[in-house]
Amino acid sequence: MARRPFFRPTIAAFVASLSLLTIFALSHHHVSPSSSTSNAPFSGAPRPKIYLYDLPRMFTYGVIESYFLARDPIHPPLSNSELRYPGHQHSAEWWLLADLLLPDRAGSPVERVIDPEEADLFYVPFFSSLSLIANPIRPKTDGATPRAPAYSDEDMQEKLVSWLDGQKFWRRNNGRDHVFICQDPNAMYRVIDRIKNGILLVSDFGRLRGDQASLVKDVILPYSHRINSFKGEVGVDGRNSLLFFMGNRYRKEGGKIRDSLFQILENEKDVLVKHGAQSRESRRMATHGMHSSKFCLHPAGDTPSACRLFDAIVSLCIPVIVSDNIELPFEDAIDYEKISIFVDSSQAVQPGHLVSILRGVSTEKVLQYQHGLKEVRHYFEYDDPNGAVKEIWRQVSSKLPLIKLLINRDRRLVKRNMDGPDCSPLCSGQNGSIASH
Amino acid sequence: MARRPFFRPTIAAFVASLSLLTIFALSHHHVSPSSSTSNAPFSGAPRPKIYLYDLPRMFTYGVIESYFLARDPIHPPLSNSELRYPGHQHSAEWWLLADLLLPDRAGSPVERVIDPEEADLFYVPFFSSLSLIANPIRPKTDGATPRAPAYSDEDMQEKLVSWLDGQKFWRRNNGRDHVFICQDPNAMYRVIDRIKNGILLVSDFGRLRGDQASLVKDVILPYSHRINSFKGEVGVDGRNSLLFFMGNRYRKEGGKIRDSLFQILENEKDVLVKHGAQSRESRRMATHGMHSSKFCLHPAGDTPSACRLFDAIVSLCIPVIVSDNIELPFEDAIDYEKISIFVDSSQAVQPGHLVSILRGVSTEKVLQYQHGLKEVRHYFEYDDPNGAVKEIWRQVSSKLPLIKLLINRDRRLVKRNMDGPDCSPLCSGQNGSIASH
Numbered sequence: 001m002a003r004r005p006f007f008r009p010t011i012a013a014f015v016a017s018l019s020l021l022t023i024f025a026l027s028h029h030h031v032s033p034s035s036s037t038s039n040a041p042f043s044g045a046p047r048p049k050i051y052l053y054d055l056p057r058m059f060t061y062g063v064i065e066s067y068f069l070a071r072d073p074i075h076p077p078l079s080n081s082e083l084r085y086p087g088h089q090h091s092a093e094w095w096l097l098a099d100l101l102l103p104d105r106a107g108s109p110v111e112r113v114i115d116p117e118e119a120d121l122f123y124v125p126f127f128s129s130l131s132l133i134a135n136p137i138r139p140k141t142d143g144a145t146p147r148a149p150a151y152s153d154e155d156m157q158e159k160l161v162s163w164l165d166g167q168k169f170w171r172r173n174n175g176r177d178h179v180f181i182c183q184d185p186n187a188m189y190r191v192i193d194r195i196k197n198g199i200l201l202v203s204d205f206g207r208l209r210g211d212q213a214s215l216v217k218d219v220i221l222p223y224s225h226r227i228n229s230f231k232g233e234v235g236v237d238g239r240n241s242l243l244f245f246m247g248n249r250y251r252k253e254g255g256k257i258r259d260s261l262f263q264i265l266e267n268e269k270d271v272l273v274k275h276g277a278q279s280r281e282s283r284r285m286a287t288h289g290m291h292s293s294k295f296c297l298h299p300a301g302d303t304p305s306a307c308r309l310f311d312a313i314v315s316l317c318i319p320v321i322v323s324d325n326i327e328l329p330f331e332d333a334i335d336y337e338k339i340s341i342f343v344d345s346s347q348a349v350q351p352g353h354l355v356s357i358l359r360g361v362s363t364e365k366v367l368q369y370q371h372g373l374k375e376v377r378h379y380f381e382y383d384d385p386n387g388a389v390k391e392i393w394r395q396v397s398s399k400l401p402l403i404k405l406l407i408n409r410d411r412r413l414v415k416r417n418m419d420g421p422d423c424s425p426l427c428s429g430q431n432g433s434i435a436s437h
Numbered sequence: 438m439a440r441r442p443f444f445r446p447t448i449a450a451f452v453a454s455l456s457l458l459t460i461f462a463l464s465h466h467h468v469s470p471s472s473s474t475s476n477a478p479f480s481g482a483p484r485p486k487i488y489l490y491d492l493p494r495m496f497t498y499g500v501i502e503s504y505f506l507a508r509d510p511i512h513p514p515l516s517n518s519e520l521r522y523p524g525h526q527h528s529a530e531w532w533l534l535a536d537l538l539l540p541d542r543a544g545s546p547v548e549r550v551i552d553p554e555e556a557d558l559f560y561v562p563f564f565s566s567l568s569l570i571a572n573p574i575r576p577k578t579d580g581a582t583p584r585a586p587a588y589s590d591e592d593m594q595e596k597l598v599s600w601l602d603g604q605k606f607w608r609r610n611n612g613r614d615h616v617f618i619c620q621d622p623n624a625m626y627r628v629i630d631r632i633k634n635g636i637l638l639v640s641d642f643g644r645l646r647g648d649q650a651s652l653v654k655d656v657i658l659p660y661s662h663r664i665n666s667f668k669g670e671v672g673v674d675g676r677n678s679l680l681f682f683m684g685n686r687y688r689k690e691g692g693k694i695r696d697s698l699f700q701i702l703e704n705e706k707d708v709l710v711k712h713g714a715q716s717r718e719s720r721r722m723a724t725h726g727m728h729s730s731k732f733c734l735h736p737a738g739d740t741p742s743a744c745r746l747f748d749a750i751v752s753l754c755i756p757v758i759v760s761d762n763i764e765l766p767f768e769d770a771i772d773y774e775k776i777s778i779f780v781d782s783s784q785a786v787q788p789g790h791l792v793s794i795l796r797g798v799s800t801e802k803v804l805q806y807q808h809g810l811k812e813v814r815h816y817f818e819y820d821d822p823n824g825a826v827k828e829i830w831r832q833v834s835s836k837l838p839l840i841k842l843l844i845n846r847d848r849r850l851v852k853r854n855m856d857g858p859d860c861s862p863l864c865s866g867q868n869g870s871i872a873s874h
Contacts, residue, residue, distance in 0.1 A: 332838045332841035340849075394482075402652070405769040409768055412773050
């Protein structure tokens with residue numbers, strides 16, 4: 001606890017920005033709390049109580065420091081106000097921790113408790129995605145001696161699980177009531193089998209086996225969008241390009257389709273497809289492209305999900321999703337058919353197919369999609385008090401009845417029937433192995 | 438709707454009894470609704486909206502009439518006030534329908550809507566368990582000509598599904614948002630594969646395959662207890678017998694263990710085990726036995742669950758559960774380890790084992806179990822406004838986020854990946870077949 005004051009300025013700024021955003025967010029309120037009368041529209045279900053682990057600092061803010069140190073070993077130590085999460089699509093881990101640290105969390109679907117004995121759920125705020133990339137691909141040493149020992153993500157993962165193994169509440173229910181964020185598809189890969197009983201906050205299931213994660217137990221998070229939201233109105237004026245895509249042309253696995261898509265699209269006159277890696281300049285170009293096109297292509301990357309989808313949504317650029325195994329965030333609340341167009345991969349690579357579909361969409365229908373996008377885009381804003389953070393906690397809350405059932409059931413189970421069909425697992429792999437018992 | 442007035446007297450009596458019960462129930466309130474303040478303990482989640490199908494009368498009250506007619510074909514037609522559900526452990530189907538028909542449902546976890554377009558869920562109130570036994574095993578014909586054509590449960594099941602097939606909302610989401618009650622393990626057996634996408638309200642999974650039902654999608658209901666609740670206080674005075682069991686000694690499948698249990702228990706001096714079938718007289722004896730014993734044995738029947746468990750709970754007689762594959766109602770809310778003793782079947786049949794466990798339980802511990810039973814027994818009272826009916830709707834409500842997710846996901850899914858492990862199904866059978874897609 002002694003370390004908290006160190007971050008006050010940052011947290012204070014965060015609180016201030018939230019207050020400001022509240023004003024803008026009021027129009028987004030779909031469900032506004034009101035008193036429970038005899039015609040109460042609310043279920044009366046209690047808010048789940050969540051306990052925030054006070055992890056050793058190296059697992060949270062320490063990862064940020066390691067990240068900056070590894071990139072600039074001769075830079076003076078970080079001052080308080082400089083401590084911030086690097087601009088990154090995986091910043092959900094920062095936002096969720098910041099949210100739980102807020103003094104007033106009245107509107108949240110989860111209540112933070114200080115006594116772990118009262119808790120329904122336990123949040124483990126390890127910055128696992130940033131940890132994965134704390135070391136840059138090409139470290140800048142410039143001959144200078146690094147001030148910190150080399151950072152090892154694998155070590156950190158092992159240390160985290162060792163630390164948890166020492167915690168009574170981690171052992172109590174075999175981790176079922178613990179919540180982990182591992183948004184990068186490779187985050188936590190070394191220890192995933194030791195934490196898989198928990199609720200995992202992930203981007204997709206691309207690198208996870210059926211016995212590790214499932215729609216039943218886990219929550220799909222949106223990436224933080226990396227380009228600016230479109231501030232203009234719904235409309236087709238200024239959106240003269242039909243389809244836009246900018247990104248890496250060559251990817252592994254499901255992303256192999258990208259090269260084929262480039263080939264069939266790059267000579268269409270009102271289609272903009274560009275090969276480009278992440279950079280400030282490419283983000284500027286992508287912003288322009290997404291804000292001036294009617295449709296934005298979202299092909300699979302190395303895994304089915306990608307940040308680009310959320311860039312498109314906040315740009316009111318109708319996503320064209322060519323990623324057959326994609327899982328989408330908050331899909332109980334959002335009907336993605338109303339805000340995007342799904343095209344089967346095998347169809348999408350037929351010459352002429354994609355553009356003929358898109359050219360067939362009437363302006364009226366385009367406006368309908370845009371209205372739909374405008375209605376749901378708050379779900380993808382991490383700094384909106386009625387946005388992604390709130391929705392993630394709501395999703396986590398909705399897992400609680402089943403988690404509690406399984407915890408109680410585990411306690412009293414006298415024998416596990418492994419012979420007949422078994423409906424108890426949260427997910428079964430296709431090989432028939434029983435998972436997550 | 439023209440048929441409703443016919444039943445007013447019965448519904449009115451039901452409402453009156455509920456009002457009376459409210460007075461007694463106030464002490465049970467664990468979560469009482471209050472206004473949503475800044476420290477709101479409630480999640481603010483909206484109540485799910487449920488639509489009650491106005492089924493043709495033959496599927497609901499008509500089943501009751503058929504039941505009575507089949508038993509007494511020369512009896513004069515039923516008068517309004519005579520129309521009631523027969524005393525039976527499967528009366529949940531009666532109570533749930535009666536609840537949805539109540540004019541004031543303010544305290545319920547689900548809101549009834551009259552417009553199906555507004556509904557999240559659709560309730561199909563077919564009395565499927567009563568339908569199964571509408572024809573008595575030995576029909577009393579007495580040479581008289583039956584007034585009604587022979588009742589056929591299988592026909593009724595087929596007719597129900599045909600009727601549903603004509604409903605737009607049934608077809609819309611492949612039945613995922615439909616709720617069926619099939620409490621008897623054999624209820625709906627003929628059409629189960631055509632309704633398995635829905636939320637099934639069942640007693641256990643004894644006769645259901647892994648691709649038909651699961652803890653994730655479905656709800657385990659308690660049987661209606663058949664003996665009177667114990668009105669006395671917690672205590673061991675007057676409970677001189679150690680263990681009580683009365684029921685059929687010979688059952689199929691998991692129930693085969695009963696004969697072995699009889700053999701090792703029938704000569705213990707403070708143990709009462711009696712072979713007896715259902716009758717008014719045997720219920721009187723069972724009431725006495727359960728109200729005057731510390732422990733009540735609950736061996737598996739033909740399927741893992743049995744009515745006796747709930748008789749024991751309302752008798753404050755500590756259940757001794759010997760049924761390895763049992764699933765228990767409301768297990769997210771109830772920790773059964775605190776109110777009952779679980780014994781592995783293979784252990785339970787070792788001579789001397791069961792009684793030595795039970796004799797080892799201190800009086801203090803017995804009182805603890807009894808206090809636990811007293812605290813939760815309201816969950817098993819179908820006529821308690823804070824009882825089984827309310828809890829069943831809460832359980833159904835908790836399935837809604839996943840159901841909605843799967844409905845939206847179904848709509849936009851362009852391709853189903855059947856090659857890799859798949860986490861989407863609500864339940865997979867052990868043969869790896871993907872279920873309930």
